Amino acid sequence: MTELLQTLTTTIAVGSLYALLALGYTLVYGVLKFINFAHSDIFVLGAWTTFTAANVLTDRLGINPTQSPWWGAVLILLLTIAVCATVGYLIERFAYRPLRKAPRLNVLITAIGVSLLLQNLGQLNGRVTVATDKDGRPTATLPFGSTPRSMPPLLPDLVLNETVLSQGTLAGGTQRGLVKLDQPLTMLDGRTYRIEFTRTADGQPRREVLALTATAGTFPPGTDLATQPRRSPAEVDGLPYSLIRSPRVPIMLVDVVIVAVAITLMLGLEFLVFRTRLGRAMRALSFNIENAALMGINVNAVISFTFVLGTALAAAAAFLYPLKYPGLNQPAHQIWVLLGLKAFIAAVVGGIGNIRGAVLGGFLIAGIEFFGTLYGDKLFISLGARPGLGTSLADVYVFSILILVLLVKPNGLLGSPVKEKV
Amino acid sequence: MPSALDATTNAQLRRPNLPLITLPWLACALLGLAMLMLGRFLGSYQETLMQQVGIFAIAAVSLNIVNGLAGQFSMGHAGFMAVGAYVAAATTYYGSLLHFNTAELQPGLFNFGHVLMLIGLLAGALVAAALGYLVGLPSLRLRGDYLAIVTLGFGEIVRVLLQQTSPQVNGKDPAEIAAFTDAPLRTLARIPLNGALGFEGVPAYATNLWIWTFVGITCLAAYRIKESSSGRAFLSIREDEIAARAMGINLTKYKVRAFVLAAFFAGIAGGLLAHAGVTTSPIDAGFQRSFEIIIVVVLGGLGSISGAVLAAIVFVLLPQVLHPIKDYRLVIFALLLISMMLLRPKGLFGVREIWNILPRRAAHTKPGATP
Numbered sequence: 001m002t003e004l005l006q007t008l009t010t011t012i013a014v015g016s017l018y019a020l021l022a023l024g025y026t027l028v029y030g031v032l033k034f035i036n037f038a039h040s041d042i043f044v045l046g047a048w049t050t051f052t053a054a055n056v057l058t059d060r061l062g063i064n065p066t067q068s069p070w071w072g073a074v075l076i077l078l079l080t081i082a083v084c085a086t087v088g089y090l091i092e093r094f095a096y097r098p099l100r101k102a103p104r105l106n107v108l109i110t111a112i113g114v115s116l117l118l119q120n121l122g123q124l125n126g127r128v129t130v131a132t133d134k135d136g137r138p139t140a141t142l143p144f145g146s147t148p149r150s151m152p153p154l155l156p157d158l159v160l161n162e163t164v165l166s167q168g169t170l171a172g173g174t175q176r177g178l179v180k181l182d183q184p185l186t187m188l189d190g191r192t193y194r195i196e197f198t199r200t201a202d203g204q205p206r207r208e209v210l211a212l213t214a215t216a217g218t219f220p221p222g223t224d225l226a227t228q229p230r231r232s233p234a235e236v237d238g239l240p241y242s243l244i245r246s247p248r249v250p251i252m253l254v255d256v257v258i259v260a261v262a263i264t265l266m267l268g269l270e271f272l273v274f275r276t277r278l279g280r281a282m283r284a285l286s287f288n289i290e291n292a293a294l295m296g297i298n299v300n301a302v303i304s305f306t307f308v309l310g311t312a313l314a315a316a317a318a319f320l321y322p323l324k325y326p327g328l329n330q331p332a333h334q335i336w337v338l339l340g341l342k343a344f345i346a347a348v349v350g351g352i353g354n355i356r357g358a359v360l361g362g363f364l365i366a367g368i369e370f371f372g373t374l375y376g377d378k379l380f381i382s383l384g385a386r387p388g389l390g391t392s393l394a395d396v397y398v399f400s401i402l403i404l405v406l407l408v409k410p411n412g413l414l415g416s417p418v419k420e421k422v
Numbered sequence: 423m424p425s426a427l428d429a430t431t432n433a434q435l436r437r438p439n440l441p442l443i444t445l446p447w448l449a450c451a452l453l454g455l456a457m458l459m460l461g462r463f464l465g466s467y468q469e470t471l472m473q474q475v476g477i478f479a480i481a482a483v484s485l486n487i488v489n490g491l492a493g494q495f496s497m498g499h500a501g502f503m504a505v506g507a508y509v510a511a512a513t514t515y516y517g518s519l520l521h522f523n524t525a526e527l528q529p530g531l532f533n534f535g536h537v538l539m540l541i542g543l544l545a546g547a548l549v550a551a552a553l554g555y556l557v558g559l560p561s562l563r564l565r566g567d568y569l570a571i572v573t574l575g576f577g578e579i580v581r582v583l584l585q586q587t588s589p590q591v592n593g594k595d596p597a598e599i600a601a602f603t604d605a606p607l608r609t610l611a612r613i614p615l616n617g618a619l620g621f622e623g624v625p626a627y628a629t630n631l632w633i634w635t636f637v638g639i640t641c642l643a644a645y646r647i648k649e650s651s652s653g654r655a656f657l658s659i660r661e662d663e664i665a666a667r668a669m670g671i672n673l674t675k676y677k678v679r680a681f682v683l684a685a686f687f688a689g690i691a692g693g694l695l696a697h698a699g700v701t702t703s704p705i706d707a708g709f710q711r712s713f714e715i716i717i718v719v720v721l722g723g724l725g726s727i728s729g730a731v732l733a734a735i736v737f738v739l740l741p742q743v744l745h746p747i748k749d750y751r752l753v754i755f756a757l758l759l760i761s762m763m764l765l766r767p768k769g770l771f772g773v774r775e776i777w778n779i780l781p782r783r784a785a786h787t788k789p790g791a792t793p
Binding site: 103109116124334344407 | 574576582717720755767
């Protein structure tokens, strides 16, 4: 049950990222009728822009986005969206627009070309250093990188649903250098507990985990905290502490932010597409470009706008992704292409060209990936395979679902059938 | 829908090409002779490059059958190649262990090791072709982009599955070899292909002579396919499926046939790669390799066999010639791909062959040739 709920939270968080990316694919497919293979590379560009901006913010400007100026993160989000949307516009204008009347195969090949171009430019530009650490080693490069990097935190590492069991003051023990809690505590269940205390160092209030034991805060059932080895009394004597019980299914602030931002953007998109004149123009284009042009719609402008909208959504996803997975791979790494592929599969499974379908598909694909990993491994072990086999086959499950859906319902779950005309 | 690829060429389809029946054979013979001599003049580095060119050429020509002629956009070609490579590698490696008790390269121009390689190539090509049949089936319901994604997915599935295989029998350890020769089937049932590390130590029987012989065979076969009734059917499917169906072409049959043929030759390319003295790794099944083959095919011209070979030569050798740009290789090829699509969408030669272009121009310039 615990595993199931944990997988569910991951699915919802990652699913909303897939959904954001899938929306980009579906929007472009809706009006232009081709897969924008460069979409995942726009996403990579966004992730590395976020990384670069975060480094500049923390290293150069000395702003810690996890602390007081909370708008630091918002600034990075807006910057990422601006960069990606600009690049997206340029791609549409100079690579795709001249091919609007060309066969789809040519556009597809161009899209692959753009994707390869972005990947390899990104790898090469990793040599341009923007920020360095104290020893002069580069911490950020323009605009991507060629080696894997780790993202500085933009959000505090908070678990939202943990319970504070007790608060008090640490009493300094004079004998044997022990620090005692002001009340005895006994752990009765198997959950994780940790103790936090507030300390004023270098003038700024900081929350910090007090490592009570060498094993940093995981206490088995029945542990009496009073018997655990302690820090030196001078260090923590008299500090207020709180004993916090971690939940069985932790809900991280990161996950909540991801889901909240994603859902806000999806609702905004829904409003834009179904309630505004511009949205009506987009829908008209996706129905029939020639007729839409006859009705006085500025086809080029609306297509450009749709493209920019799609890349902006990818940029938002690219901002959210490194919050959850701080390890960023080099731009041409297969993990990015796989991510883009999964999002595309989500769009296809939901019914490409259908906005709600893309969202549904995003959550569905994430579910298949994570629940497949959870239960696939158990299934394979029970069949006598070695542990870990079921986990490493996650991508296989996703592609199998794609093939299955395409064979059974070629237009996707929510897609409308397309009549073929001679 | 009007197509920029329309230039396919009624004129070309009707062209008689009698001298070409003999010309390719002659070319192959000359090429083979040249390769035999080449070993004496070239350093080992150049020889490796020639091997790469040849293998790339086979891969590109085979992809050209399905992408160029039949217009079914396959992005999992490296998957077929990898399947062929692994089957061939395993056949030769484990065959050598059983027969010679070692996986060392056996000296001589032709011995049982070469026989093993040929068996391996054939087996790899057949397994790849069988998979091509499986992958070709969905192409009946999927068009263009969807098919591209499914084939891309196929390549990725192959890669992931290959990464899960168990360690190979160490050909340098007599105890392991003895254990293997005692119960070969039990060992092989574990699928000992060395997982993510890549299959190593396959004796390098595929010299330039062998590789370029297969280049010749593949080009010839592809050319005969192109000029056969199947080739005509492929081209018509590529131009307009509905029209092709209206003309009585069995879409199912020909689409699957294109996939099977392409996969067969991709399997051979992979098998040769496995015997060229490099480690066969699951990464070879990934989309990066597939994309490289696509670049070559598109640059050479969708449907042009000689164009694919020429583009393969350019793709491998250009970065070597212009050494300073080596790092920018893929950037340059990506730009080439985009500009090619913008400026000359049908590729360097379109569906034509190199030799079709020159005399055609000459005919046009003849006085009185034009009505």
